[in-house]
Amino acid sequence: MNxxxxxxxxxxxxxxxxHRGEYYCSEAVVASVRSNFGIDMPxxxxxxxxxxxxxxxxxxxxxxxxxGGVMMMGYFFGRSKGTNPQDPKSVRxxxxxxxxxxxxxxxxxxxxxxxxxxxxxMASGEHKAQCISFTGEIAETAARxxxxxxxxxxxxxxxxxx
Numbered sequence: 001m002n003x004x005x006x007x008x009x010x011x012x013x014x015x016x017x018x019h020r021g022e023y024y025c026s027e028a029v030v031a032s033v034r035s036n037f038g039i040d041m042p043x044x045x046x047x048x049x050x051x052x053x054x055x056x057x058x059x060x061x062x063x064x065x066x067x068g069g070v071m072m073m074g075y076f077f078g079r080s081k082g083t084n085p086q087d088p089k090s091v092r093x094x095x096x097x098x099x100x101x102x103x104x105x106x107x108x109x110x111x112x113x114x115x116x117x118x119x120x121x122m123a124s125g126e127h128k129a130q131c132i133s134f135t136g137e138i139a140e141t142a143a144r145x146x147x148x149x150x151x152x153x154x155x156x157x158x159x160x161x162x
Contacts, residue, residue, distance in 0.1 A: 002038040004153040007143045010036045014139035018132045024053035025135040029068030032139045037146065041075065054122070055113030062111045065131070065138040066104055070097045072142045077149065096145055103141045104134075 014032035017023045023031055026049040034041045051057050052067035073096045079089040101111055108116065116134075120127040147154050 001040075002036070002152075004155050004158075005036060005143060005147050006155040007140055007147060008156045010143035011136040011140035015132050015136035018135045019128075024050075025063070025065040025131055025138075026050070026052035026068030026071070028135050029065055029139045029142065030071055033072045033142060033146070036143070039075075045071075045075070060112070060114035060117065063104070063113050063116065063134060063138075065135045066101055066111055068135075069100045069138040069142040072146070073097045073100060076146050096149065100138070100141055100145060104138060107137070108134075 010032050013036060014028045017028040017031055018025060022028070023046070027046050030049045031046050033039075034046065049068050049071055052071075053064040055061040055064060056067060073093055077089060077096055078093045079087045084090070105111060110116070116130065117127055120130075144154075146152070
């Protein structure tokens, strides 16, 4: 895994993948984090994110980008064995997932895709531009949390001398 990360590049890559049509929101978040962090994650895990776009399976519930970000919190910090819900990894992952969605909610009030896209033609440029922006925002927020929690180097802060 890379120990030095450009959070800005994580965002830019996620937005570019969505814009080019390589991936939808949740997939682009997972793919961008995967490639920028250089993690040994099977590509099939990107496929696991394929059911989340347009608010989980086009139901327009929770924003798919947020779902992709939550998946990455689980990948990095979740538990893989045991059933104890009080497992410290489980508790911490829930806190980080809450932080991630809380940041989105702070900026956009709600997580609900139907609220964000109300009155939009789903095939419109306006809708795609909004979703690209949300995808980048969540990829950036997820990367910032991961960098902080794993005590990695944020190359963007280093470049600014911070």
